[in-house]
Amino acid sequence: MPGRVTEHGPRLITREEIVGFAAEFDPQPMHLDEEAARGTMLGGLSASGWHACCILMRMSADGFVLNSSSMGAPGVDEVRWLAPIRPGDQLTLRVTVLETRASKSRPDMGFVRCQFELRNATGAPVMTLATSLMMGRRGGGESAA
Amino acid sequence: MPGRVTEHGPRLITREEIVGFAAEFDPQPMHLDEEAARGTMLGGLSASGWHACCILMRMSADGFVLNSSSMGAPGVDEVRWLAPIRPGDQLTLRVTVLETRASKSRPDMGFVRCQFELRNATGAPVMTLATSLMMGRRGGGESAA
Numbered sequence: 001m002p003g004r005v006t007e008h009g010p011r012l013i014t015r016e017e018i019v020g021f022a023a024e025f026d027p028q029p030m031h032l033d034e035e036a037a038r039g040t041m042l043g044g045l046s047a048s049g050w051h052a053c054c055i056l057m058r059m060s061a062d063g064f065v066l067n068s069s070s071m072g073a074p075g076v077d078e079v080r081w082l083a084p085i086r087p088g089d090q091l092t093l094r095v096t097v098l099e100t101r102a103s104k105s106r107p108d109m110g111f112v113r114c115q116f117e118l119r120n121a122t123g124a125p126v127m128t129l130a131t132s133l134m135m136g137r138r139g140g141g142e143s144a145a
Numbered sequence: 146m147p148g149r150v151t152e153h154g155p156r157l158i159t160r161e162e163i164v165g166f167a168a169e170f171d172p173q174p175m176h177l178d179e180e181a182a183r184g185t186m187l188g189g190l191s192a193s194g195w196h197a198c199c200i201l202m203r204m205s206a207d208g209f210v211l212n213s214s215s216m217g218a219p220g221v222d223e224v225r226w227l228a229p230i231r232p233g234d235q236l237t238l239r240v241t242v243l244e245t246r247a248s249k250s251r252p253d254m255g256f257v258r259c260q261f262e263l264r265n266a267t268g269a270p271v272m273t274l275a276t277s278l279m280m281g282r283r284g285g286g287e288s289a290a
Contacts (some may be wrong), residue, residue: 061171
């Protein structure tokens with residue numbers, strides 16, 4: 001239901017994970033090497049923004065998606081990378097339901113529009129993400145989320 | 146410059162990669178197991194949408210980002226997952242420059258708004274993504290992209 005807020009985590013992110021992910025998917029200097037990263041806008045070794053998205057996905061899966069009637073998502077409406085994620089950061093995820101609506105084409109499905117916010121241990125938001133999840137609906141039309 | 150189109154790939158995606166990524170970041174049944182996936186909207190084992198984003202990032206890095214003055218991106222404006230990515234798919238990436246503009250706060254930087262399209266070997270688009278890359282600018286104000 002709109003306005004519902006849940007929190008998930010914390011999830012530690014390590015230097016090894018940051019560098020390992022970057023080597024596979026985003027081999028830019030600021031995600032691979034401390035010294036090279038110092039000279040970039042991020043000012044030091046930081047997780048790829050895509051890594052942050054993947055961690056958000058995993059925290060969501062463990063936090064509520066796998067225990068819901070989720071059918072996936074048609075995409076992502078907006079991602080904002082707000083602050084660097086550093087080795088040793090403890091991340092927490094806050095999910096706010098903004099809106100629910102029925103699908104026009106599939107009566108067994110609804111859309112749940114959510115705002116996701118990933119924060120570090122100081123409470124600073126490091127990423128926000130907005131998307132609509134597709135959820136199975138019970139007969140009456142209430143979202144089964 | 147606006148209107149410029151580049152193509153990158155092809156990049157094969159294997160069943161092992163799909164399942165390995167899902168086990169780490171997106172452990173939903175449609176990304177992990179053929180049989181479970183058959184009963185979902187995707188109709189069979191398919192890569193996580195986040196995996197597609199990560200592959201797009203890697204193809205972009207190899208294709209042009211690492212060889213440019215890219216300073217990263219402040220986020221992503223929109224991602225659309227249009228069709229399932231299956232084991233054995235050969236993906237190609239098409240990048241179109243939509244717009245370039247100077248940063249108001251940093252004269253040494255500009256924004257290059259790009260549209261990304263990932264297609265499978267039949268030419269069907271499987272994902273689109275829009276974002277603005279931050280690029281270093283040469284003295285005269287031309288984008289160094």
